[in-house]
Amino acid sequence: CQNWHISQDRVPTRYISPDVLVTIALRERSVGIAFTYTEPLIWFEYVVDVAKIGRTRGLKMVAVSNGYINPEPLEELLPYIDAFNIDLKSMNPDVYRRFIGGRLEPVLETIKMASRKTLVEVTYLIIPTVNDSEEEIRKLVDFIAEVNPKIPLHLSRYYPAYKFDVPPTPPKTLLDAYKIARQTLPYVYIGNLPIAGTENTYCPECGNLLVERQGFSATMPGITPDGKCSKCGRPVDIIL
Template sequence: MKESYLYKRINQSKISCCLCSHRCIITNDGYGKCNVRKNIDGKLFSMNYGHIIAENIDPIEKKPLFHFLPGSLSYSIACPGCNFKCFFCQNHQISQIGKGEAENLGLYYNPEDIVEKAARYGCQSISYTYTEPTVFFELAFDTSIIAKEQGIKNIFITNGFMTKEAIDKIEPYLDAANVDLKGFTDDFYRKYAGARLEPVLENIRYLKSKDIWIEVTTLLIPGLNDSSEEVKAIAKFLKDISIELPWHISAYYPQYKSSIQATDTKKIMEAVGIGKDVGLKYVYAGNILSNDMEDTFCPDCGKLLIKRRGYSILENNIDNNVCKFCKNKISGFF
């Protein structure tokens, strides 16, 4: 366990955690909503520090990040726990854990071990992913400092519910993030994720204002967040931040406590069309088989820039961040 980097003492026995927008008030011996932060004698501790519960060498396209080092590998790790309670969570075995469980889960790695493995496996980045990096912030932070020293990039795959203090602290070391925007109503966030919409919207704006590359992902769940109105509202929100912001619209499949049927491919294609009609330059379909909806096209000359199949890159016509054909600048890190 490790003393938390972001908390305030309210009095001798009460603490306020400043890592995520729940801002849990935790009394002595109590845990926060994520079940991995505990008040021990007036100090807040991360109980999952170094407890690696998942590790993989993933193509960066799997995160998904399409405009950040395409074709590279990302050493992807998670510690147990999450600050959300999504009833459709595909990683629920490692995200939805009880109080006191994190301490006995996973294998212990220290930050040096993680960076050494990333380098050994030829990964250009480390992704803090699968659960929620905010709830293993201290490990991600310590690791990202060492990774940066060694020229390895740091990526958060996040639900975007962290506090501004957390973003400010990790900003010097964080290179990219994919933020989930799970829906566009507070009702959706409260009912289906145990969270709130507004902090996520604020954080997408805030992250974009920083020197951090961001892409956004929305999982379309039939009947819950897939109406044309809601999809259009999300697209407009993203467009107002930047028309260059890549948006991934992914098909959902039943998981965990959800028995809602899988998203119809047609719905995903319609949503991608809405995103493009609203004016976003880069809108991608995820989790479906399609001919070209995962490909990147030059918004200027319309030519194919990156051809993807699954998580593989079949063709890349971006040279030093410009389209090989018309020399238009393409946003991202290529």
């Protein structure tokens, strides 16, 4: 994990109550609160408490998670989450057992359940020799297409960190995976490696550039004020 130091370092912490956290977000004029980096499902009760208060006060709630959660608590959480980014590590159950000590199936079920209730995006870190085969990429794409082909898929480049020293993902591997995914899915992006055009969003109908991204900056040259493609008029699959 490129953020491995978060779990390995010991840093000073302090408790902030859910109500105070929401108040801080409002004071800072934030659009919402994102539960991320540290796995939010570990502190499930706190996330639910914050999300309930935040939603009633007009804030958006986002969770970035490994998706490893039982159906009952997930059902409790979903009504208060506006967007869910789920890290899918592999489509191979053996990879989950070997590297994570977990199971693949609960994560797939989380993606299915969450996609029925809220906006879901999937991130797939491509690691050479682990989950980068064409067969596995096609399994990934087929799964997402079956759940909801409009789910955005982020294909991220791996870099060696902490105890894993496999060389970084070759750019060609990412591009090949991107091309395979784009044959079926309209919203596919490459992350952790700037490759021209692969961060942008295009209209599935006519190919018009809807959203242009560079790093953390984004413009929407192809979206009309009423949320349609400026070229063909198709309503965009974007929450504005």
